Amino acid sequence: MNSPYAPRTLSRSKLSLPSLGFGTAPLGGLHEAVPDTQARDVLQSSWQLGFRYYDTAPLYGYGLAEERLGALLQDHSDFIVSSKVGRVLRPDIPPHPTQLESDGSFGFKSTSKLNVEYDYSYDGVLRSFEDSLRRLQVARIDLLFIHDPDAVGVGVGELMRGAYRALHELREQGMVTAIGAGMNQWQMPAELLKAGEFDVFLLAGRYTLFEQDSLHGFMDRCQERGIGVVIGGVYNSGLLAAAQPGATYNYSPASPETLQRAQAIDAVCARHAVSLKQAALHFPFGHPAVTSVLVASRHAGHVLENTTLLQQTVPAELWQDLKHEGLLGAHVPVPAPGA
Numbered sequence: 063m064n065s066p067y068a069p070r071t072l073s074r075s076k077l078s079l080p081s082l083g084f085g086t087a088p089l090g091g092l093h094e095a096v097p098d099t100q101a102r103d104v105l106q107s108s109w110q111l112g113f114r115y116y117d118t119a120p121l122y123g124y125g126l127a128e129e130r131l132g133a134l135l136q137d138h139s140d141f142i143v144s145s146k147v148g149r150v151l152r153p154d155i156p157p158h159p160t161q162l163e164s165d166g167s168f169g170f171k172s173t174s175k176l177n178v179e180y181d182y183s184y185d186g187v188l189r190s191f192e193d194s195l196r197r198l199q200v201a202r203i204d205l206l207f208i209h210d211p212d213a214v215g216v217g218v219g220e221l222m223r224g225a226y227r228a229l230h231e232l233r234e235q236g237m238v239t240a241i242g243a244g245m246n247q248w249q250m251p252a253e254l255l256k257a258g259e260f261d262v263f264l265l266a267g268r269y270t271l272f273e274q275d276s277l278h279g280f281m282d283r284c285q286e287r288g289i290g291v292v293i294g295g296v297y298n299s300g301l302l303a304a305a306q307p308g309a310t311y312n313y314s315p316a317s318p319e320t321l322q323r324a325q326a327i328d329a330v331c332a333r334h335a336v337s338l339k340q341a342a343l344h345f346p347f348g349h350p351a352v353t354s355v356l357v358a359s360r361h362a363g364h365v366l367e368n369t370t371l372l373q374q375t376v377p378a379e380l381w382q383d384l385k386h387e388g389l390l391g392a393h394v395p396v397p398a399p400g401a
Contacts (some may be wrong), residue, residue, distance in 0.1 A: 063112025064373050066401040069401070070353040073288035074260040075240040077204060077210050079142065081347065082372055083115035084108045085294060085358030086131055090123025093163075095171035096360050098130070107362040111369050117264070117292070117356050118198070119146035119209055120190060124161075124174035128197035136199055143198065144205035144242060144264070146290070148216075150169075151176035160213055165309040179399035180214045182221055187306060193235075202237050207244035207264050208254075218253045227260050244296070246312075255280075255289055264354065267295030267312065269352075271345040272302055272324060274394050282352050290353035291344040302327075302342040334380040340371045341380060343375035347357040348381075348396040375400055 064124030067081040088094075108116075116135075118127050128145065135141060147262045151174075163169050168372075181190070187208075194203065208225045212215075221243075229241040243254055251263045254305045263284065268276045269291070284291050297303040300310040305324035309316045316324070328338045346352045357368040381396035389394075 063186065066375065067304070067347045067397075069292065072240055072261050072290040074259070074355060077239045077261070079290070079292070080113075080115045081352045081354060082113065082185070082358045082369065083117055083142075083144075083292065084113045085356040086116060086118040086127040087122045088360040089130055090121075090127035092122070092169065093169035093171070094360065100360065101130045101297040102133070104360060104362050104365060105130065107136065109138060111365060113365075114140065115142040115144075115354060117205075117294075118151075119207075120151050120177065120194060120197075121146070121149050121170075121209065122134055123172040124178065125151050125193075125197055126170075126172045126174050127226060129195075132154075132198040132200070136273045140352055143200065144207060145194045145198070145203050145211035147187040147194075147229070148180060148182050148209040148211055150179045150181045150186050150190050151193065152179050153177070154362040155179055166369075167395065177256070180216070182208065182211055182216050182220045183224040186226045188232075190230075190327050191232065202239075204238065204364055205240045205242065206238045207242050207262075209243075210245055210265055211243070212245060212247060212250050217375045218257055221254070222257050230313045235238045239291075244292075244294075246375050248280040252280045252283060255283060255287060262292060264292045264356075265292060267292075267298055269293055269346060270296055270298050270302065271327060271342045272298050273310075274391060277298075277349075277391070277394060281335070281349050285349070285351040289351065291351045292354045292356060293352055294356040294358075296342050296346060296355055296357070297339065300344075305338060313400070323389070326387070328386065330383050330387060330389065331380060334377050336376055336380055337371070339349045339367075340374055341376055343368065343371050344376045344401065346395050347401065348394070348398075350395070 067079040071078045078401035242262040376397040384390035
């Protein structure tokens with residue numbers, strides 16, 4: 063995969079991440095079932111296109127995404143994998159309310175017979191880690207994130223006493239290279255980075271071309287401390303993929319005001335013959351703390367599209383015009399010219 067952005071090293075762990083990573087949530091059946099053959103084709107296509115960093119989690123398909131990714135990895139070497147802890151999968155419990163969508167159906171359309179138990183304790187994290195090793199068919203995991211503790215109100219103090227202690231030991235033992243936390247908000251990660259020795263955070267949807275509220279309170283602090291940030295949700299759940307009526311933002315219908323602002327950004331992009339998706343994918347790399355951006359899809363064609371978009375350049379004048387029109391803050395870092 064040719065990328066204008068060189069791999070960036072997590073200074074704390076010395077782990078180097080490719081600029082583009084592949085997220086496996088859709089292959090776990092997020093909102094829509096994905097047949098085994100389709101999932102296999104998507105993963106094989108991603109590898110052929112040059113992806114070497116894969117992000118997964120027990121939650122994704124209740125084990126299914128990890129199993130599918132593990133099948134791919136058996137045929138290859140020299141890859142990087144991140145997974146997550148905090149949700150232990152069990153066959154003997156009913157579905158947790160957070161597994162269900164508003165209509166009562168499962169958020170992940172999976173054939174798995176396992177259900178989620180939130181467990182951020184020391185023992186729970188070790189059990190989750192061991193289960194992930196088995197599903198992925200690997201001996202160790204490169205990055206391990208604490209997954210969405212805010213979803214069930216688990217606080218920083220409890221995390222530090224339980225999950226963090228387990229992750230710290232796994233890192234000391236060499237079972238993982240880097241540890242961190244992954245969430246859809248930046249405030250709690252900002253607290254965690256002060257509480258422990260984390261290597262990397264996964265921030266989904268909160269540092270994008272559309273919103274940068276996390277810039278000074280989190281992103282810049284990560285840079286100061288030498289902590290890397292993996293960015294997910296660069297399209298804000300669809301808003302920056304196509305700023306059209308019916309677009310979603312944070313997985314809900316975008317408000318008229320939200321859509322209007324996204325369309326204004328889109329109009330500036332169009333003046334420079336750059337697609338909104340292209341600008342959205344490139345934007346996070348302007349911040350020096352960003353080590354990698356995750357893209358995800360259940361279709362091989364979309365995987366190819368994302369790699370192609372990253373290879374294309376974005377003129378510096380586009381970022382300047384966005385700032386001139388008040389659509390991007392004056393002090394927001396942007397990618398270097400020609401990238």
